Amino acid sequence: MSWIRLLIKMIVHKPSSNVLSVLLLAFGVGIIALVSSLGKTLDNGFKKNVRGFNMVVGAKGSPLQLILASIYHLDAPTGNISLDEAKMLMEHPQVEKALPLSFGDNFQGYRIVGCTPAYPEHYDATLQTGVFWAKTMEVTLGALVAERTGLQIGSTFYGSHGLVDDFHVHDDMEYTVVGILNPTGAVVDQLIFTSLESVWDIHADHHHDHGAHDDDHHADHDHSDHDHGTCNHPDHQHDGKDDHQHGDHVHEDSSHHHKEGHEHSHADHSHDHNDPDHVHDHDADSGHHDHAHDDHDHSTCNHPDHKHGGKEITALLIQFRNPMAMMTLPRMVNTETNMQAALPAIEINRLFGLLGVGIQAVKVLAVLLIVLSAFSVFLSLLNTLKENQLELALVRVMGAGRFRVFGLMQGLAFLLSIAGTIVGFSIAFLGRWAIATFANEPYLMSGGYTALISENLILIPGVLVVGFVAALLPAIQAYTMNISKILARAN
Amino acid sequence: MIETQNLTFQYEGGTEMRFPDIRVDSNESLLILGPSGKGKTTLLHLLSGLLTPKNGSVKIVNQDIFSLKEKDRDHFRGQNIGVVFQKSHLIKALSALENVLMAQVASGEKTDSKKGALLLKRLGLEQQTYQKSYELSVGEQQRVAIARAVINQPKVVIADEPTSALDDAATKEVIQLLEQQAQDSHAALVIVTHDARLTNYFKNQVHL
Numbered sequence: 001m002s003w004i005r006l007l008i009k010m011i012v013h014k015p016s017s018n019v020l021s022v023l024l025l026a027f028g029v030g031i032i033a034l035v036s037s038l039g040k041t042l043d044n045g046f047k048k049n050v051r052g053f054n055m056v057v058g059a060k061g062s063p064l065q066l067i068l069a070s071i072y073h074l075d076a077p078t079g080n081i082s083l084d085e086a087k088m089l090m091e092h093p094q095v096e097k098a099l100p101l102s103f104g105d106n107f108q109g110y111r112i113v114g115c116t117p118a119y120p121e122h123y124d125a126t127l128q129t130g131v132f133w134a135k136t137m138e139v140t141l142g143a144l145v146a147e148r149t150g151l152q153i154g155s156t157f158y159g160s161h162g163l164v165d166d167f168h169v170h171d172d173m174e175y176t177v178v179g180i181l182n183p184t185g186a187v188v189d190q191l192i193f194t195s196l197e198s199v200w201d202i203h204a205d206h207h208h209d210h211g212a213h214d215d216d217h218h219a220d221h222d223h224s225d226h227d228h229g230t231c232n233h234p235d236h237q238h239d240g241k242d243d244h245q246h247g248d249h250v251h252e253d254s255s256h257h258h259k260e261g262h263e264h265s266h267a268d269h270s271h272d273h274n275d276p277d278h279v280h281d282h283d284a285d286s287g288h289h290d291h292a293h294d295d296h297d298h299s300t301c302n303h304p305d306h307k308h309g310g311k312e313i314t315a316l317l318i319q320f321r322n323p324m325a326m327m328t329l330p331r332m333v334n335t336e337t338n339m340q341a342a343l344p345a346i347e348i349n350r351l352f353g354l355l356g357v358g359i360q361a362v363k364v365l366a367v368l369l370i371v372l373s374a375f376s377v378f379l380s381l382l383n384t385l386k387e388n389q390l391e392l393a394l395v396r397v398m399g400a401g402r403f404r405v406f407g408l409m410q411g412l413a414f415l416l417s418i419a420g421t422i423v424g425f426s427i428a429f430l431g432r433w434a435i436a437t438f439a440n441e442p443y444l445m446s447g448g449y450t451a452l453i454s455e456n457l458i459l460i461p462g463v464l465v466v467g468f469v470a471a472l473l474p475a476i477q478a479y480t481m482n483i484s485k486i487l488a489r490a491n
Numbered sequence: 492m493i494e495t496q497n498l499t500f501q502y503e504g505g506t507e508m509r510f511p512d513i514r515v516d517s518n519e520s521l522l523i524l525g526p527s528g529k530g531k532t533t534l535l536h537l538l539s540g541l542l543t544p545k546n547g548s549v550k551i552v553n554q555d556i557f558s559l560k561e562k563d564r565d566h567f568r569g570q571n572i573g574v575v576f577q578k579s580h581l582i583k584a585l586s587a588l589e590n591v592l593m594a595q596v597a598s599g600e601k602t603d604s605k606k607g608a609l610l611l612k613r614l615g616l617e618q619q620t621y622q623k624s625y626e627l628s629v630g631e632q633q634r635v636a637i638a639r640a641v642i643n644q645p646k647v648v649i650a651d652e653p654t655s656a657l658d659d660a661a662t663k664e665v666i667q668l669l670e671q672q673a674q675d676s677h678a679a680l681v682i683v684t685h686d687a688r689l690t691n692y693f694k695n696q697v698h699l
Contacts, residue, residue, distance in 0.1 A: 001592035001602045006585070013584035391582045397541065398639075399569010399598030401562040484541045488532050490580065 003404075007411045010388070017380040018416055024373030025420025029459050030427030031366035037432060037452045039359045043352060046072065049187045050344045051123060054326060057081065057089060057333055058315040063342035064351060070101060070315035071344055073111050073187055077103065080312040081339045089316060089333065094325035097122075099317040102199040105159035105170065110145045112159050112175070112192045114199030119317075123186040129153060130179030132193075136201055139175045139194045143183035151177050159202065173202045200311055370463065374470040377416055381409055381474035390490050393483040406479040413471030417463045424459075428452055492516045492679050493538065493647045498547035500533055507545065510534050511697055515679035517646065520670060522690065523683045525699030534699070535651050535683045539572050540564045552646050569598025573640030573678070575669070577652035579633040581624035587611060587635045588620045594639045610638045614668060630661060637668055644676035652684050659688065666692050 011018050049071055058066045059079030068075035083100070090098040099122065102114035113119070117132040120140070130153045133140050141151055151157065155177045158169045175194065183189055320326060326343075333341035385392070392405045432452055498510040508530045515521045525531050536542040538549055540556045548555045551571055556564055573594075581590045591607040594600075611620050614634040619627055624635065633653070640648055650669055654662040666682075666689065673680035682689065690696060 001585075001589050001596050001604070003596060005589075006582070006593065006596070009584040009589075390580050394580050394582070395593070395597050396565060397539070397568065397574050398594045399566055401565045403562070404597075484536045487536070487541070487576065490576075490578065 021376040022420045026423035028370035029424025033428035033456045034431045035362045053317045054320045055318040060340045064347045066342045067347040077314045083311040086316045096321040097319040100313045101315045102313045114196040120188045123188040125181040128180045128182045138178045140179035142189040142191045144189040146180045374466045377470040385474045393486040406475045409475035409478045413467040417467030494550045499545045517677045520680040522693035522696045529699040531683045571646045573645040573648040575640045575650040579636030583625045591639045641672045648673045648678045650682045
């Protein structure tokens with residue numbers, strides 16, 4: 001027998017009011033821990049993956065979209081830029097490092113990125129087995145891709161068009177796995193790497209085969225219609241073309257998946273409409289299949305696939321040679337070229353500024369929960385004191401001093417607080433695990449379990465102080481109680 | 492042994508109460524008789540140091556308990572005075588044995604569950620050792636309370652109306668148990684009651 005045992009027995013003996021206190025505490029603690037851990041993981045994931053890139057250059061559109069698409073591979077790209085124009089930047093004296101990326105296809109949802117080995121190497125990725133891609137249609141897999149898809153060296157697969165797993169397969173060009181990378185914890189784990197040429201080839205072929213392809217699968221489909229479906233341009237209205245059932249065409253998928261981007265690209269496109277070539281294309285659309293290709297080329301804003309004269313890339317990741325470039329290069333790109341320059345630092349801060357408000361609001365709510373639980377602990381202890389004052393008086397008759405019964409009340413609060421904290425962190429762990437396991441969001445998957453506690457250590461003394469304060473009045477009442485009176489009244 | 496001298500007490504706004512001097516040696520018993528309202532409970536609380544007298548002293552084995560600081564007096568009581576109340580208040584969340592052992596915990600003694608179990612066995616409660624205290628009958632609860640009062644081998648055992656709720660047979664049994672247990676630990680036994688039946692059992696009596 002001991003004091004601790006007495007406390008535990010007292011709590012277990014009448015659990016009802018204590019359970020409420022523990023649960024309120026637990027949810028307060030759990031929500032704070034979970035939300036801050038998720039915020040931290042996202043923040044880390046985003047900051048870690050910038051990896052010293054100062055600027056991203058891509059097609060005009062939303063700068064945030066360009067960053068999300070090119071650095072994090074989360075959003076659809078804004079469009080393509082010409083390789084010739086990009087080369088001008090790559091050779092610019094103020095550019096330390098420039099990595100061209102070309103993407104637009106996926107395998108089982110994992111993006112296939114055309115690039116040079118310098119791109120994964122920038123993220124310190126090393127080969128686990130095999131080699132880096134060298135020839136066209138060879139690929140090297142990020143660690144996570146290999147783990148999740150089960151692809152091995154020598155495996156072959158077909159890419160799907162677009163950036164989400166869909167049913168339009170490039171079944172004419174087969175990729176072969178030649179290497180697998182070690183895990184890095186960075187975005188490159190989730191990517192499939194191939195050469196820029198592979199991406200160009202596959203879409204060049206794809207382009208040429210288009211007629212035949214459509215004949216096979218969509219008898220009443222024509223190119224002009226297909227093209228417009230891809231981008232959902234409100235200004236590409238083709239009156240009287242009722243037979244154009246392009247809603248179910250796979251190309252639709254990749255574009256309407258990302259609404260924000262399109263709002264931005266519209267401006268760009270409507271601008272293009274003013275140039276004479278384009279007007280011509282428009283006319284072509286109203287029925288001439290032969291001219292449809294021009295239009296196609298223009299309007300597939302998300303696909304790096306259609307090249308007519310000059311190779312295209314999707315984005316260019318740039319590291320500056322010196323900070324001065326920050327002042328001049330982005331402005332130059334934005335004003336003097338058809339391309340857009342976006343700064344990761346600025347865009348990510350903007351994104352987290354928005355997210356931060358939400359995270360803060362949830363945390364405030366959770367703190368309110370903890371305050372509420374303090375009231376619950378307070379009332380529960382007052383009740384315990386009222387019900388058990390005779391027992392406490394008895395404990396004093398048996399030799400315990402005043403301070404001991406003060407300690408007993410505080411001990412009850414302490415145990416409730418500890419229980420609430422433990423249950424709370426368990427809830428947070430469970431929630432974290434569930435999100436990592438079921439949400440399948442790459443930026444929420446990476447661990448963070450120890451951070452869940454280590455980042456929230458302050459909650460433990462915090463909750464104990466809350467419990468102490470809540471128990472203060474009941475404990476003082478126990479301390480000052482008149483045992484003679486209580487015993488006399490009880491008989 | 493326990494000894495009082497010139498004990499007086501006054502509740503706030505009440506009249507002063509005077510108590511006759513008493514002296515009980517170890518292995519001896521004293522019956523304090525008196526009708527309700529004559530200050531029986533007050534005297535019991537004075538003897539056990541739960542109330543502080545206006546004047547006079549209470550000495551237990553030559554220690555004036557009111558010369559001790561409150562904290563020390565609490566501790567002294569836990570070690571030297573066993574109190575049995577009219578209603579044997581037990582801690583409901585605990586078993587019979589745990590209730591007995593609480594007396595050791597509260598007085599800062601090492602707990603000795605063997606000793607506690609043996610004591611319960613001697614009081615005829617072997618079967619009830621691990622039973623929750625609220626599941627016990629009133630008579631069983633009272634015996635647990637007696638065991639709890641004597642587990643620390645106190646110098647004085649004070650019982651407050653131990654028999655008022657019992658029939659004649661049970662009364663005799665409880666008195667015998669109390670005397671037996673008090674003698675086992677060489678304690679002085681003081682019984683405070685209005686129950687006139689007990690006059691037959693004790694040769695030393697004080698009337699309030």
